[in-house]
Amino acid sequence: MSDNTMSETGSDSRPEPSELRFVDRHIGPDAQAVATLLNTIGVASLDELAAKAVPAAIFDPVTADGIAPGLEHLPPAATEAEALAELRALADSNTVAVSMIGQGYFDTLTPPVLRRNILQNPAWYTAYTPYQPEISQGRLEALLNFQTMVTDLTALEVANASMLDEGTAAAEAMTLMHRAVRGSSNRIAVHTDVYAQTAAILATRAEPLGIEIVTADLRQGLPDGDFFGVITQLPGASGDVHDWAGLVGQAHERGALVAVGADLLALTLVTPPGEIAADVAFGSTQRFGVPMGFGGPHAGYLAVGSKHARQLPGRLVGVSKDADGSPAYRLALQTREQHIRRDKATSNICTAQVLLAVMAAMYASYHGATGLTAIANRVHRHAGSLAAGLAAAGVEVVHTSFFDTVLARVPARALQVQAAAKERGINVWMVDDDHISVTCDEVTTDDHVSAVIEAFSGGPAGGPVDFVGADIATRTSEFLTHPAFHKYRTETEMMRYLRSLADKDIALDRSMIPLGSCTMKLNAAAEMESITWSEFARQHPFAPASDTPGLRRLIADLQIWLSGLTGYDEVSLQPNAGSQGEYAGLLAIQAYHAARGDTGRTVCLIPSSAHGTNAASAAMVGMKVVVVTCRANGDVDLDDLRAKAAEHAERLSALMITYPSTHGVYEHDIADICAAVHDAGGQVYVDGANLNALVGLARPGRFGGDVSHLNLHKTFCIPHGGGGPGVGPVAVRSHLAPYLPGHPLAAELADERTVSAAPYGSASILPITWAYIRMMGAQGLRSASLVAIASANYIARRLDEYYPVLYTGENGMVAHECILDLRTITKTTGVTVDDVAKRLADYGFHAPTMSFPVAGTLMVEPTESESLTEIDAFCEAMIAIRAEIDQVGSGAWPAEDNPLRGAPHTAASLLVTEWNHPYTREQAAYPLGASFRPKVWPPVRRIDGAYGDRNLVCSCPPVEAFA
Numbered sequence: 022m023s024d025n026t027m028s029e030t031g032s033d034s035r036p037e038p039s040e041l042r043f044v045d046r047h048i049g050p051d052a053q054a055v056a057t058l059l060n061t062i063g064v065a066s067l068d069e070l071a072a073k074a075v076p077a078a079i080f081d082p083v084t085a086d087g088i089a090p091g092l093e094h095l096p097p098a099a100t101e102a103e104a105l106a107e108l109r110a111l112a113d114s115n116t117v118a119v120s121m122i123g124q125g126y127f128d129t130l131t132p133p134v135l136r137r138n139i140l141q142n143p144a145w146y147t148a149y150t151p152y153q154p155e156i157s158q159g160r161l162e163a164l165l166n167f168q169t170m171v172t173d174l175t176a177l178e179v180a181n182a183s184m185l186d187e188g189t190a191a192a193e194a195m196t197l198m199h200r201a202v203r204g205s206s207n208r209i210a211v212h213t214d215v216y217a218q219t220a221a222i223l224a225t226r227a228e229p230l231g232i233e234i235v236t237a238d239l240r241q242g243l244p245d246g247d248f249f250g251v252i253t254q255l256p257g258a259s260g261d262v263h264d265w266a267g268l269v270g271q272a273h274e275r276g277a278l279v280a281v282g283a284d285l286l287a288l289t290l291v292t293p294p295g296e297i298a299a300d301v302a303f304g305s306t307q308r309f310g311v312p313m314g315f316g317g318p319h320a321g322y323l324a325v326g327s328k329h330a331r332q333l334p335g336r337l338v339g340v341s342k343d344a345d346g347s348p349a350y351r352l353a354l355q356t357r358e359q360h361i362r363r364d365k366a367t368s369n370i371c372t373a374q375v376l377l378a379v380m381a382a383m384y385a386s387y388h389g390a391t392g393l394t395a396i397a398n399r400v401h402r403h404a405g406s407l408a409a410g411l412a413a414a415g416v417e418v419v420h421t422s423f424f425d426t427v428l429a430r431v432p433a434r435a436l437q438v439q440a441a442a443k444e445r446g447i448n449v450w451m452v453d454d455d456h457i458s459v460t461c462d463e464v465t466t467d468d469h470v471s472a473v474i475e476a477f478s479g480g481p482a483g484g485p486v487d488f489v490g491a492d493i494a495t496r497t498s499e500f501l502t503h504p505a506f507h508k509y510r511t512e513t514e515m516m517r518y519l520r521s522l523a524d525k526d527i528a529l530d531r532s533m534i535p536l537g538s539c540t541m542k543l544n545a546a547a548e549m550e551s552i553t554w555s556e557f558a559r560q561h562p563f564a565p566a567s568d569t570p571g572l573r574r575l576i577a578d579l580q581i582w583l584s585g586l587t588g589y590d591e592v593s594l595q596p597n598a599g600s601q602g603e604y605a606g607l608l609a610i611q612a613y614h615a616a617r618g619d620t621g622r623t624v625c626l627i628p629s630s631a632h633g634t635n636a637a638s639a640a641m642v643g644m645k646v647v648v649v650t651c652r653a654n655g656d657v658d659l660d661d662l663r664a665k666a667a668e669h670a671e672r673l674s675a676l677m678i679t680y681p682s683t684h685g686v687y688e689h690d691i692a693d694i695c696a697a698v699h700d701a702g703g704q705v706y707v708d709g710a711n712l713n714a715l716v717g718l719a720r721p722g723r724f725g726g727d728v729s730h731l732n733l734h735k736t737f738c739i740p741h742g743g744g745g746p747g748v749g750p751v752a753v754r755s756h757l758a759p760y761l762p763g764h765p766l767a768a769e770l771a772d773e774r775t776v777s778a779a780p781y782g783s784a785s786i787l788p789i790t791w792a793y794i795r796m797m798g799a800q801g802l803r804s805a806s807l808v809a810i811a812s813a814n815y816i817a818r819r820l821d822e823y824y825p826v827l828y829t830g831e832n833g834m835v836a837h838e839c840i841l842d843l844r845t846i847t848k849t850t851g852v853t854v855d856d857v858a859k860r861l862a863d864y865g866f867h868a869p870t871m872s873f874p875v876a877g878t879l880m881v882e883p884t885e886s887e888s889l890t891e892i893d894a895f896c897e898a899m900i901a902i903r904a905e906i907d908q909v910g911s912g913a914w915p916a917e918d919n920p921l922r923g924a925p926h927t928a929a930s931l932l933v934t935e936w937n938h939p940y941t942r943e944q945a946a947y948p949l950g951a952s953f954r955p956k957v958w959p960p961v962r963r964i965d966g967a968y969g970d971r972n973l974v975c976s977c978p979p980v981e982a983f984a
């Protein structure tokens with residue numbers, strides 16, 4: 022393709038034999054296909070298309086050598102082999118030390134069967150959030166196992182399907198308790214011995230909500246006064262294992278709820294939070310087989326008693342039944358809660374950590390209760406012999422009751438001990454000048470324990486020393502008794518289980534996933550390859566900086582590249598999803614106003630078309646959301662905006678606007694919109710989720726934005742993992758740079774506005790984005806945007822006569838996605854967007870985005886990665902479905918019995934002796950013939966969501982349910 026598309030965007034400065042150019046692997050349409058796209062659209066070149074679609078006022082024309090402004094600093098595109106060699110060199114400059122730092126991150130042995138079949142398997146990592154449950158049963162089952170694992174281990178009744186990390190899970194626990202208590206108190210008591218990053222995130226989150234944190238040693242009991250909640254940790258950050266039953270009783274007497282940050286491995290031995298009547302448990306599932314990865318990604322967890330189930334933020338998988346009455350899984354209770362409740366939502370979480378939750382759940386399945394308990398006992402024994410060895414060497418061990426972490430008092434010698442351990446290749450944690458803590462994990466050996474004792478004593482460790490420490494094995498209840506946790510203990514069984522689950526789902530390895538706003542583009546193998554290298558994966562986020570020069574270099578490269586292509590001055594990679602980037606960006610805006618003494622600016626203008634996370638994030642920073650209306654053509658109503666900006670002038674803090682808009686068009690007025698907000702003293706937040714329509718064409722930091730978040734899991738190739746991980750960097754102009762996220766444990770960052778548990782968030786997946794940018798180069802990135810726009814406009818042209826395209830911009834062009842309006846069709850035929858979405862599964866396709874941002878519509882985003890063949894097949898399926906709709910409209914098929922209403926069709930539902938429907942079985946299963954494309958058989962029929970919400974079941978159902 023390059024010859025054509027590249028000539029549109031300038032010549033490649035370093036010609037390569039074409040088979041080596043990554044851009045040709047990444048971009049679907051080749052030169053001939055691009056010509057077809059352009060011909061259908063009615064333009065002569067990609068550049069003409071861009072000039073027609075993108076408003077001239079913001080359009081960046083390329084320089085003479087074909088480079089878009091802002092991309093000059095990118096090195097020329099590397100081949101896959103070259104990029105991997107550079108990543109190898111970066112990896113090799115890191116040191117993989119033995120990590121005994123603890124503090125919420127533990128080395129773990131990822132079972133190779135899970136690494137290969139989940140983490141390195143596109144059937145798992147390229148899936149999207151399971152909004153279409155009928156073709157997502159595999160990952161929904163895996164997530165139900167995750168929820169069951171968490172509820173069993175914590176002994177609480179309901180757990181959600183992952184939080185972004187432990188620290189934000191603690192913050193969500195705090196706000197959940199605040200909502201649930203609804204009392205007069207705004208005070209929360211937090212134990213002194215929670216992780217530093219947890220305390221920092223709680224402080225960030227509490228401040229704008231007017232929550233007062235009282236930090237105290239809760240082992241001494243609850244401080245005086247009223248509280249709505251209490252947060253403590255088990256074990257504490259210092260390793261202390263304390264019985265919190267007394268505290269829970271005391272808190273309940275005063276009307277406060279209690280949340281315990283609990284280590285799931287420890288809970289195989291220690292009495293779980295649910296059995297001491299705690300209301301909430303939160304934590305991380307990282308040590309269940311998910312590499313530390315310099316901080317992430319990992320799945321956090323949050324569990325509550327059933328009376329608080331409806332307060333749970335994030336996504337909850339529930340059991341329901343399908344049209345034939347068979348059990349089936351789907352997301353329960355307001356699947357996309359922020360879209361419905363907006364600023365009243367329980368949280369702004371959208372993308373979570375599904376892939377990592379699947380890993381952790383399968384780790385629990387693979388080991389089972391006995392295996393996990395054995396691992397926990399081994400970890401505990403190592404900690405015990407370490408404590409004994411230290412005591413024998415005359416070192417004071419502070420706590421007698423511990424699980425995996427031993428706290429040693431070494432007056433004025435901590436630095437020296439840390440250095441001595443480092444000489445032995447071991448990282449320990451220096452608490453302060455007088456204390457060192459050492460954490461054992463699954464990977465710890467007797468040799469590691471001996472080496473640490475030597476580091477403390479300066480001489481050789483004595484012979485093996487027996488375990489010391491209190492008996493912490495107080496748990497008597499069973500856990501993980503469901504067959505899901507003992508059927509898959511051999512590698513053969515686990516391999517087949519993972520395959521059978523993946524086979525139920527449609528991920529990018531089977532079909533295009535034309536989800537508008539989600540940018541489901543290729544996640545190339547070369548991009549993915551390095552994330553499991555131990556030099557990246559086995560890094561503790563608080564390891565000495567000297568261990569991680571390669572990762573730090575990679576982070577710095579990305580910050581420069583992303584700044585350049587967005588036109589901003591600085592970037593923080595800390596936020597773990599787009600929602601978290603929004604939150605961080607709005608915090609920066611609030612801090613900026615406050616620093617100028619401009620207090621009282623609390624109003625956030627948000628267009629009615631905005632993504633639900635925008636309003637939810639604004640509420641989290643204590644802003645009042647004022648909705649700006651849209652015009653009939655979908656654009657923000659500039660008059661309404663001006664009126665509202667004027668009305669709230671003194672109080673205007675920010676405008677949050679998505680560009681190109683969630684309606685899939687480049688609004689012409691964007692520069693005027695930004696100016697109107699600036700004139701009123703407000704800041705402009707440009708939601709950058711749609712950056713795939715801008716890279717190399719226009720820069721939000723130059724056309725009026727003060728801050729944006731980007732979704733590296735959309736535009737920049739991090740796979741969606743079935744609903745996470747994500748990375749949501751926040752990019753700012755220089756005046757906001759001082760207010761970017763900080764971290765208490767990263768010397769190079771300020772100790773303020775911490776939004777994620779790790780300083781660089783989900784650092785171990787950053788090599789994916791690095792490799793993408795490195796291999797595409799400046800021209801390749803611009804080509805990607807152009808082809809994405811061309812493909813979307815092509816679909817808009819091809820489908821408009823069947824399903825009217827709702828909004829177009831200047832010259833009748835859409836941006837990188839288009840909205841198909843089915844509302845008239847629904848009104849005249851009764852066929853709904855649901856029917857069309859489910860019917861697409863019969864054709865072998867994943868549905869587009871349903872009813873966002875406009876109810877009753879489908880939003881289609883093809884991305885640049887889909888070939889013309891695939892795009893044409895999708896269009897043919899949509900056109901054939903339109904013909905089916907007409908059969909319903911004409912009365913040939915009854916409204917209640919037709920292939921649309923009956924979709925999706927399982928094999929079992931067709932293989933019946935009596936077939937009593939007005940359409941044939943062939944029409945049901947092979948509407949365009951058996952050779953149209955490979956048949957994907959949906960495993961269940963249409964799922965009854967309302968039934969599942971009325972009969973809420975959120976853990977593994979008994980096997981008899983499937984009889």
Ligand SMILES: *Cc1c(COP(=O)(O)O)cnc(C)c1O
Pocket residue numbers: 370371372538539598599600601632634635679683708710711732747749
């Ligand atoms: C995806 C998206 C978000 C939220 O991003 P997450 O990573 O899912 O939190 C916000 N705004 C828009 C327009 C989006 O498309």
